[in-house]
Amino acid sequence: MNSNDRIFLAYLDEMDIITILLPLSYHQGLSSTFTITDEMQHVRTLQIIKKQQIENHNKYICRLAEEITFGHSYWIMDEHGGRTDLQIGAVIRTPAFDDRFFYGGNDLGVKCSDHQTGFKLWAPTATQVKLKLRNPISSYSKIVKMKRENKGVWSVVIHEDLELYQYTFLILVNQEWRESIDPYAVAVTANGELGVIVKLEKTRRKKPSLPPFEYPVDAIIYETHIRDFTIHQNSGVKNKGLYLGASELNTKGKDTEPTGLSYIKDLGITHIEFLPFNDFAGVNELEPNKDYNWGYNPIHFNVPEGSYSTNPSDPYARIIELKQLIDAIHGQGIRVIMDVVYNHVYIRETSSFEKVVPGYYFRHNELGFPSNGTGVGNDIASERKMVRKFIVDSIRFWMEEYHIDGFRFDLMGILDVETMKEVRKTCDSIQEGTLIIGEGWNLNTPLPIDKKAIIRNHTKLPDIGQFNDKFRDTIKGSTFNLYDKGYVLGNEHYYEGAIDVITGSIGLNQEAGGLLTEPSQSVNYAECHDNHTIWDKLVSCLPDLDDALHMKYHRLATGLVLLSQGIPFLHSGQEFFRTKRGDGNSYKSPDHINQLDWDRKHLYQDNVNYIKGLIQIRKEMPCFRMKSADEIRANTHLLPLLSPLIGVYYQCLSNDISEVLLLINPLRTKQLVEIPDGIWTVIANDKDAGISSTQKVEGKEIVLEPVCLTILVKK
Known part of the structure; x- marks a missing residue:
C-alpha cells in the first residue's frame, strides 16, 4: 500500500499505544470507535484515551488491550468502514522495543x-x-525467502x-518493499552498489610484533x-594515491631524499592516523582522479574504500591492498590509527540502516524529525542497544581483521558515554595499548548533556583522549577567527592559558582543577x-611580515x-x-590544494630536521x-x-639528566631572563634541536632569541 492511497494513518508509537490521524476532510475527522484486525481476522476494539486537533487532522491516542506481534500485518478500521494498515511508528525508539529486540549474537x-x-x-x-x-558471471539473479527467528533476526x-x-x-x-545492502557487509562491488560474499580467511596476515607501547603520552601522531x-608528482611513489603507494618503501623525492613511509619512519613518529578509509561517497571509484574527498561521507x-585500490571492481583487491599497507607500516615499527565516522551516514534515507529498520538508527x-547535531542531516543514535552493538562490533572487526592499533572518533560528542566505554573495554580485551581519541565537541543533538561523550564529561571517559581545542586556539589563535592571534604570536591575553595547556591542561596551579584530569586525555594540536x-593562518594574520618570521612563529607553535x-x-x-593556498575547508578541493607537497620538504629541510630533533628530545x-x-x-x-615569557622547570628522572628548563619567548625582541x-x-634553541648538543650556558642568566623556544638540561 502506498502512503498516498491511505485515507487515514495509524502508527504504533508504544508497545500498547496506537496513534490514528483522521483528516478533517474525511467525515470531519470524526470516529467514535476503532478496531484492530490481524492476519487471522481477529478483531479487537481499541480504547480511545485522548483526542486533539492538529492542523487539518484529528489525532486519536488509543490503547491496545494486548500487545501486537511484530513481524505480522495489522489493519485499523474506523466506524465508517475506512481501513488502513498499522505502521511501525515511534515504538522503535522506546526502551521497551530495545529490550525486547536486542540481539547479542556475533553472527x-x-x-x-x-x-x-x-x-x-x-x-x-x-x-x-x-x-x-546475483551470480557475477552469468548475472542471473534469484530470490530466496528468509525466516524470522527470535529477537527480530531473519536468516537463511x-x-x-x-x-x-x-x-x-x-x-x-x-x-x-525496500532493497538494501547488508549493514554488516565486508565487501562490495565498485561504488558500493551491491554486497559481495568473500572469504576473509584467504586475505589474513599475521600481525608483526611492534615496539612496546605502554602509555598514551608516548604516542606521536601523524595525521594524513x-x-x-x-x-604529488615528486613523491617518488609508483602507485600514487593508493593503498599500495602509501605502503612503498625507500621512495625518494627529486632531492634523492626519502619520501612517503620511509620518511615518516625517519621522522620518528609512532602512530600514523589516516583520514577515513572505510567505503565513502564523494569519489567515483571507477574514475577516482576526477573527484576528491576527505572521506567523511x-x-x-566495514568495507575499505575502493578509490584507493588498484581495482575497485575486484572486491578482494581493496581488502588485500589495505592489509598490505597496514602490514608495511607495522613493519616499520609504526602503529595505525583509523579515523572512524560513526556519528552520521552520508544520506540517511538511502542508508542501509534506514532501509532495514526505518527510524531506529537515528x-x-x-517534533519527530531527524536531529542534525552533526550538521550533515542526521545523527546516529548510539544510545540504542543495536546501534551501540553495531559500533562495537565494527571496532572489533577492524582490530581483529585489519590489525588496527587505534581509533580517532570523528564528532565523538554525538556519541554517548556508555558506547565509548564499551568501545574502550572491547579494545582493551583485544590489544592493550589501543589508542582511542576523539572530537568531544558538544553538539546540538537530543541526548542529555551528562550522557554525551564530550570534553566536559572527561571524568566518565578516563582512558579516552580528547582533541584539545583550548590548546589549539590558545597556541595559534581562534580556529574560527582567521585573524585572531594566539600566544605564539605574542598575544598576552592567552598567556595564562598557554601555561595551562603546556603543562597538560590539568590546572597545574588552579584549585578548581583544569579542563582535563590526566595528560593522557589531552590531544595537543595546532x-x-x-x-x-x-602557515595559511600566519600569512593571513601577518601579511606584512617576511617568510623568515612566519617560519619562526610556525616552528614555535x-x-x-x-x-x-x-x-x-x-x-x-x-x-x-604545509599550505593549502588559503583554503580553509578543503574536503573536496582538488589534489593541488590537498596533496602533500614533497618539494616543500626539500625546500624547508632545516625545519624538518628541527622538528625531528624535538621528536627525539620528547622520546628520550x-x-x-x-x-x-x-x-x-x-x-x-614555573619560573x-x-x-608573555614562560619558563618551566622540570625535575627529570632519566639517564644522567636531573633538571630541564623549557623557556619560551614569543616576542620579536631578544629577552634576558634569570x-x-x-x-x-x-639541546634546543632558535636554530637547532637534538639530544646530542654540546653547547653550554653558565651562570644565572640567558638571552632568549626572538620567537623561539629554548631547552636547557643539567647533568
Missing part, C-alpha cells in the same frame, strides 16, 4: 564456507525479508559455496590522507586536516605541540610549513611526556618570568 552478516553460506539480518519491524543473490542457509556472489536484502516494512600522502562501515527531535593550516604534556598530534607536512626525555597529573605536579615548577644557577647544556 550478523554472511558466513561462507566451502559447502554452505549463511545469512543473518536484524530487521525486527519487517513482515517479510528476502535474499537477492544455502547449501552452496557462494563466494563472489553479489547480494542484497529485500525488506517489507509498513507495506513497502591516503591519497594526499603520495599523489560513510556508506559501508536520533529524532521532540593544525589538522580541518580549517586553515598554521609546532614545537609547543611536541613539548607540552599530553599526546602530540601533527598534521602531515606541518613540519615543512620523560619529563616532556609525564604519565599522570600527580607526576606533573610533583616535578614541574617567575614576566608575561635561570637557576649552574652549567646547562642547550
Whole structure:
C-alpha cells in the first residue's frame, strides 16, 4: 500500500499505544470507535484515551488491550468502514522495543564456507525479508525467502559455496518493499552498489610484533590522507594515491631524499592516523582522479574504500591492498590509527540502516524529525542497544581483521558515554595499548548533556583522549577567527592559558582543577586536516611580515605541540610549513590544494630536521611526556618570568639528566631572563634541536632569541 492511497494513518508509537490521524476532510475527522484486525481476522476494539486537533487532522491516542506481534500485518478500521494498515511508528525508539529486540549474537552478516553460506539480518519491524543473490558471471539473479527467528533476526542457509556472489536484502516494512545492502557487509562491488560474499580467511596476515607501547603520552601522531600522502608528482611513489603507494618503501623525492613511509619512519613518529578509509561517497571509484574527498561521507562501515585500490571492481583487491599497507607500516615499527565516522551516514534515507529498520538508527527531535547535531542531516543514535552493538562490533572487526592499533572518533560528542566505554573495554580485551581519541565537541543533538561523550564529561571517559581545542586556539589563535592571534604570536591575553595547556591542561596551579584530569586525555594540536593550516593562518594574520618570521612563529607553535604534556598530534607536512593556498575547508578541493607537497620538504629541510630533533628530545626525555597529573605536579615548577615569557622547570628522572628548563619567548625582541644557577647544556634553541648538543650556558642568566623556544638540561 502506498502512503498516498491511505485515507487515514495509524502508527504504533508504544508497545500498547496506537496513534490514528483522521483528516478533517474525511467525515470531519470524526470516529467514535476503532478496531484492530490481524492476519487471522481477529478483531479487537481499541480504547480511545485522548483526542486533539492538529492542523487539518484529528489525532486519536488509543490503547491496545494486548500487545501486537511484530513481524505480522495489522489493519485499523474506523466506524465508517475506512481501513488502513498499522505502521511501525515511534515504538522503535522506546526502551521497551530495545529490550525486547536486542540481539547479542556475533553472527550478523554472511558466513561462507566451502559447502554452505549463511545469512543473518536484524530487521525486527519487517513482515517479510528476502535474499537477492546475483551470480557475477552469468548475472542471473534469484530470490530466496528468509525466516524470522527470535529477537527480530531473519536468516537463511544455502547449501552452496557462494563466494563472489553479489547480494542484497529485500525488506517489507509498513507495506513497502525496500532493497538494501547488508549493514554488516565486508565487501562490495565498485561504488558500493551491491554486497559481495568473500572469504576473509584467504586475505589474513599475521600481525608483526611492534615496539612496546605502554602509555598514551608516548604516542606521536601523524595525521594524513591516503591519497594526499603520495599523489604529488615528486613523491617518488609508483602507485600514487593508493593503498599500495602509501605502503612503498625507500621512495625518494627529486632531492634523492626519502619520501612517503620511509620518511615518516625517519621522522620518528609512532602512530600514523589516516583520514577515513572505510567505503565513502564523494569519489567515483571507477574514475577516482576526477573527484576528491576527505572521506567523511560513510556508506559501508566495514568495507575499505575502493578509490584507493588498484581495482575497485575486484572486491578482494581493496581488502588485500589495505592489509598490505597496514602490514608495511607495522613493519616499520609504526602503529595505525583509523579515523572512524560513526556519528552520521552520508544520506540517511538511502542508508542501509534506514532501509532495514526505518527510524531506529537515528536520533529524532521532540517534533519527530531527524536531529542534525552533526550538521550533515542526521545523527546516529548510539544510545540504542543495536546501534551501540553495531559500533562495537565494527571496532572489533577492524582490530581483529585489519590489525588496527587505534581509533580517532570523528564528532565523538554525538556519541554517548556508555558506547565509548564499551568501545574502550572491547579494545582493551583485544590489544592493550589501543589508542582511542576523539572530537568531544558538544553538539546540538537530543541526548542529555551528562550522557554525551564530550570534553566536559572527561571524568566518565578516563582512558579516552580528547582533541584539545583550548590548546589549539590558545597556541595559534581562534580556529574560527582567521585573524585572531594566539600566544605564539605574542598575544598576552592567552598567556595564562598557554601555561595551562603546556603543562597538560590539568590546572597545574588552579584549585578548581583544569579542563582535563590526566595528560593522557589531552590531544595537543595546532593544525589538522580541518580549517586553515598554521602557515595559511600566519600569512593571513601577518601579511606584512617576511617568510623568515612566519617560519619562526610556525616552528614555535609546532614545537609547543611536541613539548607540552599530553599526546602530540601533527598534521602531515606541518613540519615543512604545509599550505593549502588559503583554503580553509578543503574536503573536496582538488589534489593541488590537498596533496602533500614533497618539494616543500626539500625546500624547508632545516625545519624538518628541527622538528625531528624535538621528536627525539620528547622520546628520550620523560619529563616532556609525564604519565599522570600527580607526576606533573610533583616535578614541574614555573619560573617567575614576566608575561608573555614562560619558563618551566622540570625535575627529570632519566639517564644522567636531573633538571630541564623549557623557556619560551614569543616576542620579536631578544629577552634576558634569570635561570637557576649552574652549567646547562642547550639541546634546543632558535636554530637547532637534538639530544646530542654540546653547547653550554653558565651562570644565572640567558638571552632568549626572538620567537623561539629554548631547552636547557643539567647533568
